Amino acid sequence: MLPKTHFWATLALGITTTFFDFTSLLQAVAILFGGVLIDTDHYLLYAMKKNDLSLRRAYKWFYAMYLRREKRRFLYIFHAIESFIVVFALGFIHSIFFYIFAGMVFHLILDIIQAAQHKHYAKYISIIYYLTKNGLK
Numbered sequence: 091m092l093p094k095t096h097f098w099a100t101l102a103l104g105i106t107t108t109f110f111d112f113t114s115l116l117q118a119v120a121i122l123f124g125g126v127l128i129d130t131d132h133y134l135l136y137a138m139k140k141n142d143l144s145l146r147r148a149y150k151w152f153y154a155m156y157l158r159r160e161k162r163r164f165l166y167i168f169h170a171i172e173s174f175i176v177v178f179a180l181g182f183i184h185s186i187f188f189y190i191f192a193g194m195v196f197h198l199i200l201d202i203i204q205a206a207q208h209k210h211y212a213k214y215i216s217i218i219y220y221l222t223k224n225g226l227k
Contacts, residue, residue: 091204092156093129093149096197100125103196117189124177124193131168165220169198172217 103125104118113121136148167173174194181188 091200092153093126096129096200097122097126099200100193100196103193113189117186120186120189121193121196124190125197126193128168128173128194128197131166135164135166165217165224167217168194169201169215170217170220171215174198 100122104113104121107113107121108115108118132152133145133148136151137143140147140151142148174191177187177191177194181191
């Protein structure tokens with residue numbers, strides 16, 4: 091799913107939860123933060139694979155794959171279950187992390203919906219699984 095779709099959908103969620111008094115403004119921003127910045131793993135992957143720090147070229151590279159519906163099997167570390175566990179656990183230290191976690195879950199739900207529509211599922215949802223199958227490639 092494109093970053094702008096994640097941004098607008100998560101922003102709508104944050105506004106809705108604030109409007110109905112389920113969250114404060116800060117908590118809604120944390121939901122937005124979790125729902126959008128989870129995709130920084132795409133940029134990190136591009137930067138490491140291409141040895142290039144250009145955000146614009148990274149976006150174009152992933153956008154080209156998106157348009158071709160290319161089924162590349164990468165490990166996106168912030169989409170992995172371990173990242174979710176860490177953020178959830180941090181919620182017991184400070185509650186704001188529960189809202190970041192909620193944004194991450196919302197993001198993942200949107201990704202799963204899109205994946206089901208295009209019959210394109212993530213192969214690696216765990217860092218540990220990826221490392222046992224591939225090593226440190």
